[in-house]
Amino acid sequence: MNEASTTAITTDDRFTSSAGKQLGIYALYALLALSALIYMLAVAAGSTGSTGASGAIDVVNNAITIALREEPPQLDANRATDASSHVVLAHVMEGLLGYDFDNHLVPGVAERWEIREDGATFWLREDSLWSDGVPVTAADFVFSWRRVVNPDTASQYAFILYPIKNAEAINNGQLPAQTLGVTAVSERVLEVEFERPTPYFDKLVAYLTYYPVREDFFNSTNGRYGADTDMMLYNGAYLLTEWVHGSTMRWVKNPNYWNKENKGYLDEIRTAYITQDVNAKLNMFKDGQIADTHLLSPMLPTAMEQRWQIDRSMDGSVFYLEFNHREDRISRNKNFRRALQLAQDSTELVYKVLKEPSYLPGVSLFPAWLTGVSESFQKEYPPPMSKLDVQQAREHLELARRELGIDKFPPLMLLTGDTPISLLAAEYYQQLFQKNLGLEFRIDAQIFKQRLDKMRAGEFDLVLSGWGPDYNDVLTYGDLFSSWNLQNRGRYNSPEMDLWIRVAQSELDPQKRMDAFGEIQRLLHEDVVILPMYERGFSFVVDSRLKNFRRRSVGPEVDYNYAYIDVTN
């Protein structure tokens, strides 16, 4: 018995080792086959576009490699709405005016300009050329601007041209595009007529919607303008020479650019990666594959361990709680809104809850980086503040309850986006208003488009909302709560507010104009139209060999136009 079982085991062992050997042979075959397959796949992959591997900073070729957040949907400046398109276009195109490294407005295609009460004149430079060598003329701007306001183009940024005479009427289909108040007096003189006085028009023309488009080229693209590298003409510091969709782009120094000495120092910028994953970008940066990346607060310890130089910048946008001012809503009651205003404190939100070191606590609709008459707007017009006062808040809530004639407050709807930061903020306010006021808020977290849709339909009491600037003037925020602004999704409506906004839009005297913004700021606080939450900022790191890289509050979020490589230290 004993012997028999031993024999069984030995036979089994022999079998096992022999089978194992056979398996080993198969494994070898499999590996060989796999290697052959990998080789074939590599050849195939090469034909689908290649990242290349030149590293973040290529000193020899004076080139850098960067990552883009998203693939630009298309590069037609007249219709672009997203941040990635803006970044690319700001490097390959140039408007009448532009911004220098220090955010000052400087001449672009226009060498000088004049803004009057009824209009403006731009004198175009001789040496501004399209990438095919043809000069940029006033007619290119006329064609482009008519195209923007033409309702057939369906440009979502057409509103930014409304200060030009007849623009709004044309955009609404009431007048033909030819009636737009812009004329090419000669090849190099552009005349603009205003709908109403527009003292900030110089800042508007720096925006990408105002970039020129050449008619004959546009017509040759058969409606595919901006879809590919050969479907565009360039007049900026860089040319787009390669665009593998969803994968890579190559921006090469434009030999025809008129201002080569002061802009576009790098010979080549490669956008080799497209990913929204910030962690992946951090890994690429660590590995020396990309020149810069932004950091979220959980990544800061890693960055500090690596002894990187961490920079901060404001991204320009302001986030706030917006009330629903429609008739049937409880949030229409001013005492109710005042109660909420007195029961919260944005510093606690920013410093204790969100803990993003680059964020600033919100104090006003007008962020800290905006300029007033001569210095910071917030310094010239200190925002009115109310201290956290729970006692007083409860009194206002009681007043509101009596005015509304209800026994107790029903559950209210707090609409928010689905990003981690907005969910965190929403939960904070939910428990804060519960604790301080005994109000029950239900969080309605929605994806971006659905949140916007619900805002438009007014399906909320309170919504976490925000606004980013289009141009470098207080008005980019200032007219948000006018009764006619489609953006005013809470439908706040006050004749006094409308009056001050009209003044701010058209007043030529800078002092009086800023005073009007001061009044708007006061009203926003007194009427409790919104509750400011925070101004968003970014922590970011840049390869130490890359100098003069810019993150901007207005314009492209990242700007390499003035960047250069310096390996001295």
Place this chain on the structure above:
Amino acid sequence: MLLYTIKRLLQGIITVWFIATATFFAMHNVPGDPLINDRAMTATTRANLEAKYGLDQPVVTQYVIYLRNLVQGDFGISFTQENREVNDIIREHFPVSAILGILAVMFATVGGVLFGALTAIYRNRLPDYVIMFVVILSISVPSFVIAALSQLSLVSLNNVVGRTVLPVAGWGTIQHMLVPAMVLGLGTMAYLTRLMRSSMLEIISSDFVRTAKSKGVPPARIFARHQLRNAIMPVITVLGPAIAAITTGGFVVELVFAIPGLGRYFVQAVQQLDYTVIMGTTVFYGAFLVFMVIVVDVLYGFIDPRVRME
């Protein structure tokens, strides 16, 4: 056999039609508005955009137009990438996903069969324990964790060596594909290992193996002819759906490794309510899945004569 194939193909077409219809009506009933954007637009602009995408027509008309275009293989223009046709997006990005997918499937199959056979032969001994531990781990840990961890280890590897051994992200060369493909195939490999192990164990103790042994057939021959060949059948059955799942399910891996595959478009389109891209990619993926299942069913007949008999 031919009749069988034709029958399966017809079933496949009906399935694809059903997928197309379900996606169409699901998309049009999802709350939210595909055209809405950060900057509010005027009524005229909106009307023009609606006309461009045919959203101004009644839903039934839209459905008829959609089906008619679908038959001609035209999925329409993307809502977000306004100058690109969905066909272009699929044509440019599916090959990337497919190449990555094929490699991942190869890793998964080779690994799954070899490890499965190995664990069965060495059952309840050290190789079995080690491999099964890894298998359970790879099934339990979600792929975004594995992807992030492996990318992090690549960074450390490159740091230690002092040059780029394997790139941490990107696309275009063998080096770019190896790690993402392994990460992508890992889950399937683990699944196949378990499948192979249990089916192998069943066969090892079966009658015909014992008969072969008693006849004195050489062990290597028993293993190759009688055990492996029989045990591999269930693996092949699940391979079709597995290929489709891997090729279409690479979103996380594509995101982390910045690979320009179709998965990104598929997922982002849902978030952005890009109707045409969602419908295009879903129908395409659906058709691909159906096709792979048919292929495997037909292949099965060639590999296992018993199936053909029935």
